[in-house]
Amino acid sequence: xxxxxxxxxxxxxxxxxxxxxxxxxxxxxYCQGHHLATFEAPLFAETxxxxxxxxxxxxxxxxxxxxxxxxxxxxxxxxxxxxxxxxLSRYGNLTGNDLENLTRNETPWKSADxxxxxxxxxxxxxxxxxxxxxxxxxxxxxxxxPLDGGELRRMLEEVMSRPPSTSGKVDTREEILARMRREx
Numbered sequence: 001x002x003x004x005x006x007x008x009x010x011x012x013x014x015x016x017x018x019x020x021x022x023x024x025x026x027x028x029x030y031c032q033g034h035h036l037a038t039f040e041a042p043l044f045a046e047t048x049x050x051x052x053x054x055x056x057x058x059x060x061x062x063x064x065x066x067x068x069x070x071x072x073x074x075x076x077x078x079x080x081x082x083x084x085x086x087x088l089s090r091y092g093n094l095t096g097n098d099l100e101n102l103t104r105n106e107t108p109w110k111s112a113d114x115x116x117x118x119x120x121x122x123x124x125x126x127x128x129x130x131x132x133x134x135x136x137x138x139x140x141x142x143x144x145x146p147l148d149g150g151e152l153r154r155m156l157e158e159v160m161s162r163p164p165s166t167s168g169k170v171d172t173r174e175e176i177l178a179r180m181r182r183e184x
Contacts, residue, residue, distance in 0.1 A: 005044040010073035022096035029055035035083040037133035049121035050112035054100040
């Protein structure tokens, strides 16, 4: 059953009462991606767009920004609630900024963003989300690392305190993951 992003947002807000708009839209992106990977069907009908600040469900953002009246949220089924629960257990402790940084470094957003002009939006294709979350973004893949907001902040502070590298070499994703595995 495909529901609306507003229905999913209502459950997310119920479970995370202080949920910011930025974090909400990133969690919606992860809910859609993980649901597509598991059930090969979208969780909600609205399109996710690549915006300057990462993925956003534009229709929901506009509806809430203009205070358009909306009907009461519909109850969700077990599969939908399981997807939301999984996403909250995996990403719920991260801040909106943490999630923005993660999503903007993932293939679905980067692919959509490639042809996007600043201050414009482009759709993130469902096929891109499905492929990404069935492979790299899926639970249990070899490169999956449990995410902890405090640990990520500690790592970022450590990196920011180091002097700039003079080598000019950028670490690859694989090098970073290998280093994280050694340190854990």
